[in-house]
Amino acid sequence: MKVRVLNGPNLAQLGSREPDVYGHVTYADLVELCEGVAESLGLDVTVEQTDHEGVLVGWLHEAAAAGDAVVLNPAAFTHYSYAVRDACAMLQGPLVEVHLTNPASREEFRQTSVVSAVASGVVSGFGVFSYVLALQALAAMDDSDMPAETNKDGAT
Numbered sequence: 001m002k003v004r005v006l007n008g009p010n011l012a013q014l015g016s017r018e019p020d021v022y023g024h025v026t027y028a029d030l031v032e033l034c035e036g037v038a039e040s041l042g043l044d045v046t047v048e049q050t051d052h053e054g055v056l057v058g059w060l061h062e063a064a065a066a067g068d069a070v071v072l073n074p075a076a077f078t079h080y081s082y083a084v085r086d087a088c089a090m091l092q093g094p095l096v097e098v099h100l101t102n103p104a105s106r107e108e109f110r111q112t113s114v115v116s117a118v119a120s121g122v123v124s125g126f127g128v129f130s131y132v133l134a135l136q137a138l139a140a141m142d143d144s145d146m147p148a149e150t151n152k153d154g155a156t
Contacts (some may be wrong), residue, residue, distance in 0.1 A: 001093075002068045003138055005034050006059050006130065008075030008084075012065040016017055023100070023129050034071075037132050041139035053081055060087035069093040071134045078103070078113045078141075085114040096134040099124035 007027075010017055015026035025033075030049045038045035050056050058075065063070050070091060077084045078099070088095055092099060097115050102125030116122050123130045 001138060002011070002044045003038060003046075003071060003135065004059065004063045004068050005045060005047040005058060005071045005135075007065075007073045008077045009051040010053070011049045023127050026120055026143060027041045029043060030128050033128055034131050034135065037135050037139070041135060043126065043135060043139055051075060053083060057083050058088045060084070061123065064090040064092060069138050070095045070096055071131060071138070072096070072115065072119075073098045073100070073131075074115050078115055084115060085118060088115055089118040091118075092153065094120040096120060096137060097122045097124075098113055098134045100127050100130060101117075101125060139143045144151065 007030075007100060011030075012027045014030060015024055027049065034045055034047050048059060050059075056074070060069075060070065060072075064087070070088075070093065072088065072095060074081065074084050076099065078097075095118065097113065097119040098123075105112065113122070121134075121140075123133045123137070
């Protein structure tokens with residue numbers, strides 16, 4: 001399975017950005033972790049980060065065209081980017097939304113995700129281990145494991 005791990009704004013600053021909130025693991029550490037876990041699970045992974053909404057939307061379009069699975073940390077785009085949400089809705093493969101922290105326990109503006117409704121699943125609150133859990137879920141998933149009552153437009 002080909003998996004794209006896509007990261008939104010400020011993730012490249014891991015380790016130096018609010019370490020009391022996001023920890024001391026660097027973005028390079030996160031990339032290395034994802035690549036190592038993916039290899040051990042037999043996944044073909046690409047890890048990318050951008051601070052630009054249009055670039056992220058373009059990567060999601062590429063993933064949709066290729067039928068790739070996506071692990072997405074939309075970061076700040078989580079809360080307001082309908083462009084990212086709509087690009088996610090186009091995905092043919094599974095989408096796992098990830099967050100290092102638990103948005104439900106943070107500031108009110110962080111508690112809403114416009115992406116979650118079109119995601120296959122959401123993993124949050126486990127630091128960089130959220131990515132490990134997302135990759136493990138994708139490796140274990142096949143079409144028959146997907147809940148029949150959930151589809152990409154968020155309807156159940």
